[in-house]
Amino acid sequence: MDSLDMAQCVNGGIEPLASGAxxxxxxxxxxxxxIVFSIFLLRQVASVxxxxxxxxxxxxxxxxxxxxxxLVELYRAITVGASAFLNAEYKLCALFVAVVSVGxxxxxxxATKDPATGEWAWTSGLISALSFFVGAVTSxxxxxxxxxxxxxxxxxxxxxxCDPSKGWTRSFNTxxxxxxxxxxxxxxxxxxxxxxxxxxxxxxxxxxxxGYKQLMDVVAGFGLGGSSIAMFGRVGGGIYTKAADVxxxxxxxxxxxxxxxxxxxxxTIADNVGDNVGDVAGMGSDLFGSFGEASxxxxxxxxxxxxxxxxxxxxxxxxxxxSGVGILVCMATSFVATDLMPVRDExxxxxxxxxxxxVSTLLMTPCVYALAVTLLPAATCGMCVGGxxxxxxxxxxxxxxxxxxxxxxxxxxxxxxxxYYTSFSYTPVQEVANACRTGAATNIIYGLALGYKxxxxxxxxxxxxxxxxxxxxxxxxxxxxxxxxxxxxxxxLSIDVYxxxxxxxxGIAEMCELHPSxxxxxxxLDAAGNTTAAIGKGFAIGSAxxxxxxxxxxxxxxxxxxGGITTVDLLDPITFAGLxxxxxxxxxxxxxxxxSVGMAANAMVIEIKRQFDANPNLLIPNHPDRPDYDTCIKxxxxxxxxxxxxxxxxxxxxxxxxxxxFGTRCVxxxxxGGIASGIQMAISSSNTGGAWDxxxxxxxxxxxxxxxxxxxxxxxxxxxxVQTKKSQIFKAAVTGDTVGDPLKDTSGPALNILMKLMAII
Numbered sequence: 008m009d010s011l012d013m014a015q016c017v018n019g020g021i022e023p024l025a026s027g028a029x030x031x032x033x034x035x036x037x038x039x040x041x042i043v044f045s046i047f048l049l050r051q052v053a054s055v056x057x058x059x060x061x062x063x064x065x066x067x068x069x070x071x072x073x074x075x076x077x078l079v080e081l082y083r084a085i086t087v088g089a090s091a092f093l094n095a096e097y098k099l100c101a102l103f104v105a106v107v108s109v110g111x112x113x114x115x116x117x118a119t120k121d122p123a124t125g126e127w128a129w130t131s132g133l134i135s136a137l138s139f140f141v142g143a144v145t146s147x148x149x150x151x152x153x154x155x156x157x158x159x160x161x162x163x164x165x166x167x168x169c170d171p172s173k174g175w176t177r178s179f180n181t182x183x184x185x186x187x188x189x190x191x192x193x194x195x196x197x198x199x200x201x202x203x204x205x206x207x208x209x210x211x212x213x214x215x216x217x218g219y220k221q222l223m224d225v226v227a228g229f230g231l232g233g234s235s236i237a238m239f240g241r242v243g244g245g246i247y248t249k250a251a252d253v254x255x256x257x258x259x260x261x262x263x264x265x266x267x268x269x270x271x272x273x274x275t276i277a278d279n280v281g282d283n284v285g286d287v288a289g290m291g292s293d294l295f296g297s298f299g300e301a302s303x304x305x306x307x308x309x310x311x312x313x314x315x316x317x318x319x320x321x322x323x324x325x326x327x328x329x330s331g332v333g334i335l336v337c338m339a340t341s342f343v344a345t346d347l348m349p350v351r352d353e354x355x356x357x358x359x360x361x362x363x364x365x366v367s368t369l370l371m372t373p374c375v376y377a378l379a380v381t382l383l384p385a386a387t388c389g390m391c392v393g394g395x396x397x398x399x400x401x402x403x404x405x406x407x408x409x410x411x412x413x414x415x416x417x418x419x420x421x422x423x424x425x426x427y428y429t430s431f432s433y434t435p436v437q438e439v440a441n442a443c444r445t446g447a448a449t450n451i452i453y454g455l456a457l458g459y460k461x462x463x464x465x466x467x468x469x470x471x472x473x474x475x476x477x478x479x480x481x482x483x484x485x486x487x488x489x490x491x492x493x494x495x496x497x498x499x500l501s502i503d504v505y506x507x508x509x510x511x512x513x514g515i516a517e518m519c520e521l522h523p524s525x526x527x528x529x530x531x532l533d534a535a536g537n538t539t540a541a542i543g544k545g546f547a548i549g550s551a552x553x554x555x556x557x558x559x560x561x562x563x564x565x566x567x568x569x570g571g572i573t574t575v576d577l578l579d580p581i582t583f584a585g586l587x588x589x590x591x592x593x594x595x596x597x598x599x600x601x602x603s604v605g606m607a608a609n610a611m612v613i614e615i616k617r618q619f620d621a622n623p624n625l626l627i628p629n630h631p632d633r634p635d636y637d638t639c640i641k642x643x644x645x646x647x648x649x650x651x652x653x654x655x656x657x658x659x660x661x662x663x664x665x666x667x668x669f670g671t672r673c674v675x676x677x678x679x680g681g682i683a684s685g686i687q688m689a690i691s692s693s694n695t696g697g698a699w700d701x702x703x704x705x706x707x708x709x710x711x712x713x714x715x716x717x718x719x720x721x722x723x724x725x726x727x728x729v730q731t732k733k734s735q736i737f738k739a740a741v742t743g744d745t746v747g748d749p750l751k752d753t754s755g756p757a758l759n760i761l762m763k764l765m766a767i768i
Contacts, residue, residue, distance in 0.1 A: 018317040019386025019395065026381045027321025030328060034202045037331030041195025041497065044338050048184045048191070049156070055163035055181055057082065059521065062170035062177065070520075077519040081276070082162040085511065088280035088640045089158050093288060095648060096243050097147055100236055104143045107235070108136040111228065134208055134225040142232025142299055145200045149295045150240050150288035152196075153189040157287040157504060160185030161279075161511030168512065168528040169521065178528055179350040179359070182508040182536075183501060187341055190500030193291055194334050197298050201229055202327055205306075216316050219323065223303070223310040230300035230558075231767050237292035238658060238760040242600060243651035244289035245753030247643045248281025249604045252752075254611025254639070256745045258619075266732065268514035271625040273618045273634035274611055277643045279514045282507040285752055286540065290503055290547070293759055297550045298493055300763050302326050304557035305486035312483070314395035318384035325382045326490050329411060332374045337497035340367040353528075356535040357432060360502050361423070364542070367495040368419045372412060375491070379408040398481030398560075410476040410484035414491025414553065417472045418546050421465045425545035428461040429697035430538040431705035435461075440702040440711065440740065444718065447742035450702070454743055458695030458750075462687050465545065469552050469686065482560025489553035492546060503543030506536025520629075534704045541697035544756055548693065551759035552686040558766035559678045575675045585665060585673035589680025589765075592661060593688045596761055597754040599654045604749040607646030614638055654757070662765050682762050689758035696751025699743040706740050707731055 059074050060067045116132030160181060167177030205226060212218040255274030259265040268275050305326035309315045315322045343366055344350070344359045383404040384395050394403030428435050435457050442453040476484035493499075513529035563575065577583055615634075619625055624632040666674045705711070712729040715722055715736055722734045731737055 016388035018314050019384075019389040019391055021314050021317045021384040021386055021395070023317070023319035024321055024382070024384060027319035030321040030324045030382070031206075034198060034324065034327050034331045037334045038195045038199035038202070040338070041191040041198070041334040045188045045190075045192035045195065048187045052160050052163060052181055052184050052188065055166055055177070057162055057166060059166055059169045059519075061166060062174075063172070074519045074521060078162055078165065078515060081515050081518055082158075084276050084636065085161065085279050085283070086158040088276060089154050089283045091640070092247060092280065092284050092644050092647070093151060093154055095644060096239060096284075097151070099648060100143070100147060100239055103235070103239070104140060104232070108140050111139055112136040130211065131221070131225055134211065135228040138204060138208070138226050138228030139232040141200060141204050142229035143236050144232075145197060146233040146236035146240075146292045146295050148196060149193045150236070150292040152192050153291035153504060154283050154288040156185050156188045157283045157508055157511070160508050162515055164508050164512035164532075165515045165519070165521070165525065165529065168516065168525045174525070174528050175351055175353070175355070176349045178509075178512065178532060179356065180345045182505045182512065182532060183341075183344055185508050186501035186504035187497070189287065189291060189504045190497035191334065191338065193295055193500060194298070194330065194497045197295055198327060198330055198334070201226075201299065201302060202324070204229060205324075216313050219310040219316050223307040227303045227307055227767065230296065230303040231764075233292070233299035234296035234760055234764045234767060235659070237289070237296035238655045238757070238764055239651055240289040240292035241757040241760055242654050242753070243647045244281075244285035245749070245757055246600065246603050246607060246650050247647035248278075248285030249749045249753050250607030250611055250646055251277035251281045251639065251643045252748050253604065253608035253745050254615060256741060256748075257608065258612045258615035264733065265626075266517065268517035270518040270633060271630070273615045273625075273636060274639045275514065275518065276636040277611075277639040279511050280640060281643065282510050286507040287504050289756070290543065291500065293547055293756065294493070294496060294500060296760065296763060297489070297547065297554055298330065298496060300558060300767055301486055301489040301493060301550065301554045302330070303767075304554065304561050305483065305490060307561045308398060308481070308483040308486055308557070312395060312397035314384055314386060314391075315397060318395070321382050322384055325378065325407075326487065328378050328382060329375065329490050329494055330496070332378060333371060333494040334497055336370045336374060337367055337495055337501075340370060340495075340498055341501065353531040356532060357426075357430065357538065360505070360535060360539050361426065363498050363502055364419055364422050364495075367498045368415055371415055371494050375411045375415065375494070376408045379404040379411070383407055397483040400479075400481040400484075402480035402484065406479040407484070407487055410480050410487040411491035411494070413472045413475050414488030414550075415494055417468045417488070418492035418495075418549055420468050421545045421549045422542040424461070424464045425542050425694060426538050428457060428694050429541040429701055431534065431701045431710075436698050436701050436705060439698050439743070440705045443702070443706065443736045443739040443743070444714070446735075447739040450699070450739050450743040451746060454695050454699045454702070454747065457698045458691035461694040462690040465549060465690055466687065469549055472553065473556060482557055485553055485560060486557035489550050489557055492550040492553060499543055499546050502539040506533065506540040509533040509536045530704065530708065534701060534708075537697055537700050537704070541693060541751070544693040544751070545690070547756065547759050548686060548689045551689075551762045552682055555678070555682045555685075555762035555766040558763070559675075559682065562678070562766070563675065575679060577676070579672055581669060582672045582676040585669070585676025586680040588665070589677035590684035592657070592677075592681050592765075593685045593758055593761060596654055596657055596758065597688065597692070599657065600754045600757060601749050603646065603650035603654075604753055607643060607650070610642050610646065611639060614642055658761050658764050659768060662768050678766050681765050685758045685762045689755050692750040692755030692758070694751075696747030696749075696755065699740075699747035700751070703737070703740040703744040706737050711736065
């Protein structure tokens with residue numbers, strides 16, 4: 008092409024696409040549909056009455072009235088405990104948001120001041136603070152909705168399991184729909200909040216290349232707000248739940264030989280509360296943060312491409328359209344588990360949940376292609392005919408489709424690999440269970456080895472995604488891959504929240520002294536829930552790594568645009584020094600959270616032992632005396648609120664201090680090291696803990712009873728039945744589970760936030 012033709016070819020000849028007019032209806036409509044569908048699911052959950060005899064064919068006995076009374080009491084106690092913790096946590100979060108909003112206003116106003124006059128850019132500072140505030144509030148709302156739905160549904164899942172003919176279907180559907188309420192409400196609210204924020208702030212900037220860059224710069228605060236609250240939710244909620252769980256297990260199951268969730272254990276209510284504030288509210292805030300940051304990264308990098316900007320608002324909003332259509336796909340997929348192929352027995356649980364991942368991914372794939380070719384531009388002249396240039400890379404709608412597809416299918420692969428390493432249906436967890444024959448030490452050795460090994464395939468998958476997506480569309484491709492992994496977010500949240508609801512349901516069944524068949528169902532549902540929780544964590548970890556890298560790329564892109572560094576040179580001493588420190592931060596962070604759980608659990612054990620000593624009746628089976636649950640709840644609440652501050656400060660201050668003291672080259676090394684080290688540690692920690700938990704459940708369901716009877720004949724009662732939970736093999740499994748609890752529910756998941764939050768700060 009000669010120089011005259013080049014001069015006439017502006018932005019590849021791309022004009023605003025007519026499809027851009029569809030973007031607002033698509034995003035707004037899908038967001039509203041998500042919220043409406045969550046209300047529909049909530050009404051279905053609410054239709055289950057808090058009455059153990061309400062199921063068709065259920066028999067009312069002399070104990071039914073007392074069981075119903077206990078059911079309602081426990082339901083209320085768990086609800087009050089969870090609400091009290093979240094209210095206390097969010098008061099601290101509100102103070103944090105207020106202080107940081109002021110800080111953001113001042114720092115950004117100063118950093119973007121007019122170089123000629125020295126006048127501070129108060130508009131940019133205030134708008135960035137507003138974005139941060141909206142993101143933080145939306146994250147808190149997401150966590151609150153998840154917690155309320157989980158505590159609303161747990162007792163109803165127990166009631167569903169009481170149905171003598173359709174107990175499997177009713178209990179599974181109740182728990183799964185509860186997860187759906189969380190999943191669809193969160194995604195609907197998140198998309199609407201971000202799009203409305205963009206639509207309002209758009210009016211404050213010129214409709215030009217530079218105006219869109221400025222808009223996306225200030226909107227990045229939305230992701231920062233979401234992940235800041237997620238940090239407190241993950242760390243605080245994780246410390247709460249595992250302090251209660253570990254304390255109750257050690258003092259109750261290991262020392263006093265009480266059954267799990269025995270009502271005589273003072274820590275059992277705190278344990279059940281913890282499932283909701285950590286595994287539900289924390290996960291909701293975490294994945295909301297991933298959505299917010301991945302969207303902001305894609306918008307920020309996309310706005311740096313004049314060709315995407317030339318194609319109009321619709322092309323810029325392609326990342327949000329992906330998430331919106333994902334809601335419709337997940338909505339259609341949910342009916343497969345509850346209506347088309349309902350769960351009718353134990354074997355159907357895991358297959359139903361796996362089918363959700365597979366079907367949603369399959370349905371989403373053609374939708375991504377349709378959106379890409381409809382919304383993204385294709386140049387008609389210049390050096391990138393048929394595509395568009397972004398970040399110096401000639402990409403195209405088809406290449407963007409492949410980038411999203413890499414993340415979409417890569418997440419599915421990570422989910423299935425995680426299931427293989429954490430489900431007791433497969434060899435790895437069965438090997439860990441068999442290792443308990445020789446004691447807790449070999450159990451722990453096998454579990455650690457499993458966790459390290461489980462990181463291999465996911466890391467290769469993420470590495471392939473990063474290389475492939477970057478080759479096709481630069482850092483824009485990586486951010487699209489992160490959004491692809493989160494495209495079926497509503498389904499991921501549905502199967503993740505399902506687990507804690509089933510766990511609570513089993514505890515309520517035990518404390519209400521319902522028929523053993525009820526606990527059998529809830530235990531089977533919970534075992535699958537442990538696996539689905541691990542799958543959810545796998546998605547969260549993989550997406551966090553991609554989001555962190557996308558934000559890292561946006562940071563380097565911004566520095567390059569301002570005449571700073573264009574590449575990260577690992578041979579540069581200051582960069583390599585930052586890399587070493589960044590790789591160390593996940594270990595420092597994990598040490599802080601693990602120790603916090605240990606300290607709180609120690610206080611819990613002392614309190615439980617004090618209550619047992621003060622009232623020996625608590626150790627008598629079926630005795631009417633009940634312990635003081637409130638003191639244990641207070642111990643977990645106080646410990647979590649105190650201990651969550653230091654890890655949060657470590658993550659937030661590290662990149663700031665590194666940049667101020669040593670410059671941007673050191674920060675690039677710090678971020679690269681934190682991401683590379685964090686993903687390995689997060690995967691191994693989460694999967695190790697999940698495998699230990701399910702190894703315990705594998706033994707408790709009787710899978711090793713024959714071996715236990717041979718090795719420990721004293722556990723065989725007069726009827727010839729093996730008392731599994733009185734065996735040394737089971738106690739070794741409980742020890743492994745106890746060690747793994749803070750790994751899988753505190754340190755491991757919280758490392759997601761470390762990878763994302765350091766990058767966006």
